[in-house]
Amino acid sequence: MRILHLLASPFWSGPAENVALLAQAQRALGHEVTVAVDRKRRDIAAEEPAVPRFQQLGLLDEGGLTLSVKSPPWELWSDLRALRRRTVDVVHAHFTHDHLVARWGTPKGSVRIRSIHAPRSLRASLPEAAAYTVPAGHLVSKLEGRQRPVQVLPALVDPMFKPPEDRKALRRTLGLEDTHLVGMISTFQQSRRHALGVEAFAAFHRQRPEARLVLVGDGALLEATRTQVKERGLTEQVTFAGYQQGADFAKWLQALDEVWILGLGNDWSARAAAQARACSVRVVAVNEGALPELADARMEAPTVEAVVAAALSGATAGTRHPANEHIARDILALYQQATEPRR
Known part of the structure; x- marks a missing residue:
């Protein structure tokens, strides 16, 4: 099967x-797969x-698509023509811009699939597709009226996310204390609720004085969070690890020991929670996106009291996350279902 993914973003996020x-x-299962991304925006x-x-992954599509929301009309027209000339079996669109390009540019004989990655994309103007994916089970019903196959596309996890061989030694190499470590691992932006996390940790620390907080990431609210930590007298208990990527x-x-995921950004598959679970790290999370399906302990409302109660509960989930191969096979089956005549 020849598969072209459209991802109108210049960011690895x-x-x-x-x-x-x-x-x-999908490629490991024997299919020909490439990914087209935004080639216009470079100042990022x-x-x-x-x-x-x-x-680096050998996945970048070189089919001449600009695929950018910043494209003027003539570049958009050029993308439509370039896509129509492609020889592919599946055009899998991931963002609204991709879906618009695919709506008018899908080659004859190809099937068009749309992935919804966040609820804001679920609107009446959503273009038609042969099948859809959503990031969490509770969103399936939102597309049932379209009478097309709908399937959950869970977070996939890189094999490097696995339990550490020696957590104590790893902490030593990172300059961390060998004590109870709570982490938040996301961009410092409003939706991730770092302010709530710091307030909750202040309350948690009063009950677990040995606990330390590790904040991994950067972003617009980083300095505001530093100030909050200082004002709460937590400077010695909080580590700012900065932006980390890949193996680091x-x-x-x-x-x-555990991560607090208190909000999601533009990917509601809750990949960070799946990565944490793969590393045998406990997940405490709010009730958003796919987090309820991945959390060990969850809270219905994002409040200090709820975070602390969930963290102190000690609850753990027994469910196992599907392997990447299993997820890929399910999506390939969705492609096949989408090609079948409607009854």
């Missing part, structure tokens, strides 16, 4: 890693660019 892992798993110093990553990020995650 949000759904990009999930798309890459899905494409790799604040985040890691996607093009080098997809190049995996090491920081492996060093933790």
